Amino acid sequence: MKQYRWLAYPYAVWMIIFIVVPLMLVLFFSVTAKAPDGSIVLTLENFKKFWEPMYINVLIRSVLLAVYSTVICLVLGYPLALILAGRDFKRKNILVMLAVIPMWMNFLLRTYSWMTLLEKNGTINAFFGTLERLAATYLNMELTLPRVNILYTETAVILGMVYNFLPFMILPIYSVVSKLDRSLIEAAQDLGGNNLVVFKRVIFPLSLPGVLSGITMVFMPAVTTFVISRLLGGAQFMLIGNLIERQFLFSNDWGFGSALSIIMLLLILLSMGFMSRYEKENSGGGLW
């Protein structure tokens, strides 16, 4: 079949033009600047600019929000994955599919749906209002419920991230736990382990590969998003993604935008390297 090698050449050319060259351009713009006389000079100015507290804070905020939403996804998703993999439900595949379906709806429409819920005159507040009125007419009671006013705050952004990425946490954990060897659990129980011990010593360690790929699959998109923060955080809300977008579409500072992209890329590579160090011996367990 050696004569088929040439079939890869069109893609090789495509790769060079559309993958390698564009990344080189990002690198090029990040380390150069236009001198006043129009010539292009090498500089690290763009990276230095990033050390201003204003920009460092954006980075810290992006990482923090991503960490918060990853932790919340883990806390919510882990028990769910365990329950789904357990014996409670007969038609598991339908339930797992139910957990997946929201992911298939357009990502922007999903985020938009939270805008309608959280708005000042949104569904949640209207629901509270209705409850108050019902209490007043039928129970003669002065009921004052708090109003939700979190649209365009950090909380709304975290909520949006958790809502959008929760399935990415549930699925890998579920797929690992549901393939667990039942006899291991039974053996642990036979040897006198109570439920807590069995969980701590058998189920949890064996589910770790799923947890790790879940964390990766939530953290990565959360730290690079700029849509969720734009819609739920409001126009002034800055995550590193928004900062990059701004450099290209508003301030036209391509050098700084490219430098920020390089920094984001390093951040992703760093966290991936960090995760794979822990994943070494527990290979597999991903979604694919």
Place this chain on the structure above:
Amino acid sequence: MRFLRRSYVFLVFLFLYAPIIILIVYSFNASKSRGHWTGFTLQWYRELFKDRQIMNSLYNTIAIALLASLIATIVGTAASIGIFNMKRVKREIMLNINYIPVLNPDIVTGISLMLLFSSIKLPLGFTSLLLAHVTFNIPYVVLSVMPKLKQMNKHLYEAALDLGATPFYAFKKVILPEIMPGVITGFLLALTLSFDDFVISFFTTGNGVSNLSITVESLARRGISPKLNALSTIMFVSVLLLLIIVNIRTSKDENERRPKNEKSYQGNVFVSPSSHDI
């Protein structure tokens, strides 16, 4: 305990579905405001279909998704066969570069392509959007065809040649049928990714050409619009129908293939490809 577990599952699913259900309900609400139900109407659906901007972007989305995934499937399948037959070092290099768009954050892929298009003075629009979509689709096609090539018995092709088939005939009758499932998976993956993409499209389009995601974003930023509720409802129902059909078909296939007495039937969950569209 069992009750607790079941209610926990119920609560999480409520969290996942409540926003969607509320969107669906309010798409039939006569009043524009969120909180109050003032009667049933189909007005928003009528307005949705009359909206030129949304209909144009729907057309762009479908055209781009079909074209991009078709081109990506052809180029990607050919590339997989070529890469598979390359020497080790070259193969590794190709596969590693192929991985870059998969691992790269979308925003970086988007701006890198934007820099390319503006450096070669290609005006942003339909063509640049199509090129960008083909670029992020091919890697997924390669990744789904490659495993099929590895599973294939190499001697089948040689046997066909020995029996007098021309290389092209052997390719058509032996290799292609073997890798077809991977090709179809790759095509479908490319289609969904392309259909849903926002970030890369956002940076690589211009001159008034926009796809559905971009239009939704710009409408959503201007505030609540009942037309978007109607659009969400239609999209949700179509996704649901599609998934049900795919699942019924695949589980039928599996049931036919599996011996009847096998009990450990695990169902077939059509899992979303990746976090790519974010």
